[in-house]
Structures are given as C-alpha cells and as structure tokens.
Amino acid sequence: MSSQLAVVTVTYSPGKHLQSFLDTLEGATTLQTQVIMADNGSTDGAPEAALEQNSNVRLLRTGGNIGYGGAINRAVAELDPDAEFVVIANPDLRWDAGSLDLLLEAAQRWPRAGALGPMVLEPDGSVYPSARQVPGLVSGAGHALLGSVWPSNPWTQRYRQENEQVSERPVGWLSGSCLLVRRAAFDSINGFDSRYFMYMEDVDFGDRLGRAGWHNVFVPSAEVTHAKGHAAGRHPELMLPAHHQSAYRFQADRHPHWWQAPLRWALRGGLAVRSKVAVAAAVRNRAKNEGTADDGE
Numbered sequence: 001m002s003s004q005l006a007v008v009t010v011t012y013s014p015g016k017h018l019q020s021f022l023d024t025l026e027g028a029t030t031l032q033t034q035v036i037m038a039d040n041g042s043t044d045g046a047p048e049a050a051l052e053q054n055s056n057v058r059l060l061r062t063g064g065n066i067g068y069g070g071a072i073n074r075a076v077a078e079l080d081p082d083a084e085f086v087v088i089a090n091p092d093l094r095w096d097a098g099s100l101d102l103l104l105e106a107a108q109r110w111p112r113a114g115a116l117g118p119m120v121l122e123p124d125g126s127v128y129p130s131a132r133q134v135p136g137l138v139s140g141a142g143h144a145l146l147g148s149v150w151p152s153n154p155w156t157q158r159y160r161q162e163n164e165q166v167s168e169r170p171v172g173w174l175s176g177s178c179l180l181v182r183r184a185a186f187d188s189i190n191g192f193d194s195r196y197f198m199y200m201e202d203v204d205f206g207d208r209l210g211r212a213g214w215h216n217v218f219v220p221s222a223e224v225t226h227a228k229g230h231a232a233g234r235h236p237e238l239m240l241p242a243h244h245q246s247a248y249r250f251q252a253d254r255h256p257h258w259w260q261a262p263l264r265w266a267l268r269g270g271l272a273v274r275s276k277v278a279v280a281a282a283v284r285n286r287a288k289n290e291g292t293a294d295d296g297e
Contacts, residue, residue, distance in 0.1 A: 007087040010071040013044040017092035028095035038071035069192030069201040092227035102222035103180040114185030114214025117174030118222035130175035131218035170215040173206025200246035
C-alpha cells in the first residue's frame with residue numbers, strides 16, 4: 001500500500017466545517033494524505049481558504065453543481081489508478097483519532113471488502129444508523145411512506161438495522177458520508193451513478209458493489225462525527241424533492257418490468273405526496289427558527 005492516502009470530498013459552500021474536516025484528518029491516520037476537493041460551485045470562499053492554508057489540499061472545480069456522485073467520479077479520475085484505496089467523505093465530518101488507520105486495518109482482514117465504513121455519530125454523540133439493509137420495493141416503500149410518522153414500523157426497523165448487534169460485519173450498504181473504498185472495486189462498477197444528483201447514491205453504490213461480488217463492511221471500532229445535512233437544511237425545497245426522486249429512481253431501476261408498472265406508479269405518487277408534505281414542514285420549521293433567532297437579537 002502507498003504511504004500516501006487519497007481523500008476525496010465534495011464541497012458546496014461548506015463553511016467552517018471544511019477546516020475542521022482537514023484539521024481532524026491529520027490525527028485519523030499515520031499516512032500522509034492528499035485531499036482533493038471537488039467543488040460544485042461554492043460561493044463562501046471556504047475551499048479557496050483551505051487551499052491556501054493546507055499544503056496537502058488540491059481544489060478541483062467541476063464547472064457547476066454536477067451532484068455528489070458525479071463530483072466524486074470526477075475527482076477519483078484524477079488519482080493515480082494504482083492507489084489501492086480511496087477515502088470518500090463529506091466535508092462536514094470530524095475524524096476521531098486513528099479512525100482511518102482502523103478502517104485500513106479492517107480492509108486487510110476483509111480482502112473482498114469493496115467499501116468499509118465507520119461508526120457515524122451525530123453531533124450530540126448519538127449513533128447514526130450508517131450500516132443498513134438494501135431496501136426492496138415493499139420495504140423501501142414502507143419506510144419511505146411511514147418512516148417519519150410511524151418510526152417503529154417493521155420496514156423501517158429492518159432497513160435501518162438499529163437493533164442489530166454492534167459488530168464488524170458485512171451489510172447491504174454504508175453511508176456515503178465516510179467510506180474507505182478499494183479502487184479495484186470502485187472501477188469494477190464504474191464508480192457512482194451520476195444520475196443520482198443527491199441522496200441514494202450511496203445505497204445504489206453499495207448495492208451494485210454487492211451484486212458485483214464485493215462486501216460492504218461496517219467497522220464500528222472506527223468512529224467519526226457527521227454534522228449532517230447542512231446543505232439540506234439551508235435549501236429543503238431543493239434537497240428534499242431530490243431525495244424522493246432518487247428513492248424512486250433506485251426502485252424503478254431494479255423493477256423495470258411492464259408488470260411492475262402499477263407498483264412504480266403507486267410508489268411515484270406516494271413519494272410525490274410525501275415530498276410536498278416534507279418540504280412544507282421543513283420550510284415552516286426554517287421560518288420558525290429564523291424568527292426565533294431574530295427575536296433573540
């Protein structure tokens with residue numbers, strides 16, 4: 001394995017999160033790191049500041065907001081194809097000490113691991129369910145339509161796998177917020193599907209890795225903290241519809257037959273309604289929070 005580890009992140013006005021990402025990365029591995037920021041059109045100056053302040057950082061402008069998966073593919077194409085591993089991570093991530101080295105050690109234990117993911121923590125220290133089952137049409141629809149109003153429904157429980165024993169194990173897919181990916185596995189499935197603008201690209205990626213004979217391995221001994229959703233929180237009217245459109249695309253791709261059309265229509269209709277409800281709720285919540293902030297000034 002090379003003494004230098006390639007790290008790819010996608011930036012879209014990441015703000016203060018980006019420098020925290022880079023600062024904590026130094027303690028995540030004993031290897032030297034090369035960080036490529038695939039920038040999808042940031043306007044806050046954070047990527048430029050990071051480039052100036054960090055000698056191991058490279059800024060790659062994608063030419064516009066081409067989506068998460070497309071930007072990752074663009075950045076990985078810039079790397080030495082002989083590099084065994086690539087780290088793919090969101091810029092609002094904070095690395096625990098030694099977390100990347102623990103993922104690398106696990107990769108040696110799992111030679112058929114195409115992707116390995118750590119335990120992902122929320123900012124309050126709670127565990128985010130980052131290792132999940134690949135959703136089928138029924139289970140995916142059940143989770144999508146009922147997850148927010150009936151969190152304990154059986155489809156959501158099976159999908160999120162929150163009650164599973166915390167252990168190092170193969171799973172259906174891993175959160176794309178932090179992945180150690182074997183380059184051979186990435187290339188074998190042609191990377192991410194760039195049709196997914198945002199959301200579900202990691203579900204699709206993990207599922208396709210599994211179908212190609214690779215494992216997705218959850219490594220809970222490695223821990224990271226994810227601020228999660230800063231872009232979605234600012235623009236729910238754009239991000240939430242993208243989430244629901246991606247959920248439909250995932251299932252439609254895997255159920256393309258003519259006799260499955262009624263199920264696809266029902267899923268599309270249900271997700272469209274759920275998207276409108278979710279956007280309205282998020283916009284109200286954002287307005288309420290902004291009003292509270294104004295009252296406190």
